[in-house]
Amino acid sequence: MIRFEQVTKRYLSKTALIDVDLEFPAGKIIGVVGENGSGKSTMLKLIAGLLRPTKGRVLVNGEPSHRRIARKVAYLSELETYYPFFTVQETVDYHAAQFGDLDRKKAWEIIEFMGLDPNAKIKHLSKGNRGRVKLVVTLARKAPYILMDEPLSGLDPIVRDSIIKGMISFIDLDYQTVVITTHEVNEVEPLLDQVVALREGQVIKVMDLDAFRSNEGMSLAEWMTNHYAGHSPLKKQGS
Amino acid sequence: MKDSFKHSSPIYIQLADRIKRRILRREMKPGEKLPSVREMAVECGVNPNTVQRTYSELERMGIVETRRGQGTFITEDADRLEELRKELRQRQIESFVQSMEEMGFGPREILSGLEAYLKEAEGREKQ
DSSP states (O other): OEEEOOOEEEEEEEEEEEEEEEEEEEEEEEEESTTTTSSHHHHHHHHHHHHHOSSSEETTEEOOOGGGGGGGGGEOOOSSOOOOSBBHHHHHHHHHOOOOTTTTHHHHHHHHHHOOOOBBBBBGHHHHHHHHHHHHOOOOOOOOOOEESTTTTOOOOOHHHHHHHHHHHOOOOOTEEEEEEOOHHHHHHHHOEEEEEETTTTEEEEEEEEHHHHEEEEEOOHHHHHHTTTSSOOOOOOO | OOSSOOOOSOOHHHHHHHHHHHHTTTTTOOTTTTOOOHHHHHHHHHHHHHHHHHHHHHHHHTSSETTTTTTTEEEEOOHHHHHHHHHHHHHHHHHHHHHHHHTOHHHHHHHHHHHHHHHHHHHHOOO
């Protein structure tokens, strides 16, 4: 389980998260949604131990998050962080050397599923295939927590579909929990158990999607349009 | 089963309805094994937890049974499947009649309209 206890994160000139109190239950796929700059990526980086809270605590399995939490957390960055001169296979080997839980057999299966050439150099891959490689090294790890920052952003519909299919095929919710930030809410909605909606650094709603569908009868995208365009008064978490 | 889902009701219920319809149309036969949770999730593009919930719901209704270590199978209980057929028919009729009543049609008009429609549809099929 991941817990945020009264977490505030301030950067030099701006506050990214304000007083966030939140629990991510285990064994679920949880979507973090919100506009640009609402604090989604900050939330993921705090869980991954890449940032430290200004106030409050972030706990992963009861342990305060720090850089070495990376052993338990597989983090997919929204940036391109891989060495361009490596091949796909070398990228997998490199990550296997960093993370003891990387399952090479599984990596191979995902490479095959994604139709990637293991001998192609990263710098020669299309943007879509670089997105697929990120998925390979993230999902091949047997980490109990998988964090994905905008895995679909800027990719064409075919690549997005293969990434979504790859996620469903290679995540094991019996022992893994997934937190994913995204703007592609329509495509990701059928995957999600739960949604955390952020606005200007605050959690405005945590919802169970089955209950949301029964009660609201609208899509998540419609709900967001209503709540981010200022049609509705700011709702506090749990309302 | 790749069609998209409606936003008005939980996906696990919509998925259960789709499976029930396939059983009634005999696209899935009594005693047949359902795809594994993961296969079904990939096929429909939904969360495996959702499929698990669908299977549990169908099991609770006595439409499928889970055999430990083997998977989930459609019941061979013919009575239960016949009952399911009647339930779904009843549900559809109820919602149809309710809509007609909301538009002010009485029982006689509903019935005559339905008969005329079916006769016409039958005629079209024969051509």
